Amino acid sequence: MPSRYAIICGNGRFPILALEAARRQGDEVVAFGIKEEADPAIESLASRTHWISLGQLSKLIDTLHREGISEVMMAGQVKHASIFSAITPDWRLLKLLGKLATRNTDSLIGTVVEELRGEGIALVESTRLLTSLLAREGVMTRRKPSKDEEANIRYGREIANTIAGLDIGQSVAIADQACVAIEAMEGTDAMLRRAASIVNAKELTLVKVSRRRKHLLFDVPVTGPTTIDVMRDCNARVLAVDAGRTLLLDLDAFLAKANEAGIAVVGFLPAEA
Numbered sequence: 001m002p003s004r005y006a007i008i009c010g011n012g013r014f015p016i017l018a019l020e021a022a023r024r025q026g027d028e029v030v031a032f033g034i035k036e037e038a039d040p041a042i043e044s045l046a047s048r049t050h051w052i053s054l055g056q057l058s059k060l061i062d063t064l065h066r067e068g069i070s071e072v073m074m075a076g077q078v079k080h081a082s083i084f085s086a087i088t089p090d091w092r093l094l095k096l097l098g099k100l101a102t103r104n105t106d107s108l109i110g111t112v113v114e115e116l117r118g119e120g121i122a123l124v125e126s127t128r129l130l131t132s133l134l135a136r137e138g139v140m141t142r143r144k145p146s147k148d149e150e151a152n153i154r155y156g157r158e159i160a161n162t163i164a165g166l167d168i169g170q171s172v173a174i175a176d177q178a179c180v181a182i183e184a185m186e187g188t189d190a191m192l193r194r195a196a197s198i199v200n201a202k203e204l205t206l207v208k209v210s211r212r213r214k215h216l217l218f219d220v221p222v223t224g225p226t227t228i229d230v231m232r233d234c235n236a237r238v239l240a241v242d243a244g245r246t247l248l249l250d251l252d253a254f255l256a257k258a259n260e261a262g263i264a265v266v267g268f269l270p271a272e273a
Contacts, residue, residue, distance in 0.1 A: 004028040005124070006069045007046070008060075010076030011037040013249045014130075014222055018075040019045035021129040030067050032060060037078055054078065057093040057112065061119050072116065073124050074109075074218045077187075106167045106211070109218050125216045133251050135267040137243040141255060143264045145238050149205055151177055153240045153266065156207030161271045164211050170221050173236070174205040188223070189230045196234035204236040210245035210270050224249035228257040236263070243267030 007022070009015035009031050016039060022029045023045060031046035035053045043049045050063050064072065089097055096111045113123050127134060139145075145153060156174040159182070164170050169183030173195035181195035188208065195204055210221050221242065231239065239258070241248075246267070248254050258265050 003071075004030075004069065005071040005073060006030045006032055006064060006067070007073045007075050008032045008034070009038040009042050010034055010074070010078045011039070012076050012222065013224060014077070014126075014247065015039070015042055015075040016045065017133070017249060018073070018129045025129075030069060032063070034076075034078060038076065054087040055089040055093050057096070057115065058090045061092070061116065061121070064121055065119070070120055071122050071124050073128065074126050077222065106219075113217065123217045126218060126220045127216050127247060130247060133247050133249060135241045135243050135246040135248050135265075137267045137269060140248075140265045140267060141258045141263065143259070143262055145205075145240075145264045145266060148176075149238045149264065152205035153207060153238065153268075155179075156205055156240065157209060157268065157271070160207045160209040164209050167211070170210065171206060171208040174207060175199050175202045180204065189227065192230055192234045192236060196236075201235055204231075204234060205238040205240065206231060206236045207240045208242070208246065210242040216245065221246040222249060223247070223254070225253050225257050228254060228261060228263060231263055232261045238264045238266070240266050240268060242270040245270050 004027065007015060007018055007029055019029060019031065019042060028047045031042045031049040033042050033049055033051045035051050052059050096115060100107050100111060116123060152174040155177045156172050159179050160170065160172045163182055171183040171188045171191060172179055173181040173192055180198055181191050183191040192206060208221050208223065211219065223239070223241065223246065255265065
């Protein structure tokens, strides 16, 4: 049966693919495009589109009530740096910010989720429309990691799960079982380029993990063909991700690019929360 809900749209292909999937199902979806992030193409895919700026929590909630919507999905990235540099909080968000002990992603978005719940609005899993694009366990490409690369992965997953648990980032770049770079607010691609500038053409292993939580409501790890392009430019030969918790956008094109570049993509069971 067709459903009716809203999608809060950040940047990248994620919200576009989610809206396309919703349309195929015949769902009625109201899009909320974040002005600083979202692609204008969402307007042609949603039943209706409202544009909001970062920080306009009151406008979001008031519009959801006017639309009679009680379920919301978050799709697409909001650059962490934007949260701290581009946000102008309205009175409601300002009040919430005053209650936070820390302003990391989990604290900030988690508080917004609680505010929505208090208004009778439930946040649903970000991956609900795109479960077919979730990474699977095992090697997903023609090339398998070498023994040395497997050692890099094991070490990288230990480091990445530690920083993800601290809400610092979700990715690390490894070379010769040494951590070359840790992702913070700059994002995975920028972190990878920084790592490449350090190791002077040495091969890198990129490890991306999910946060140790039992939900996929927000901040879901996402990768796609553009990441493969950056990996090729940076001589990163392996991508390790959490199976069942990482979205591989444009999956066929993603794997085709990885195979063409000789990059191994491997899924692992996520670390327990």
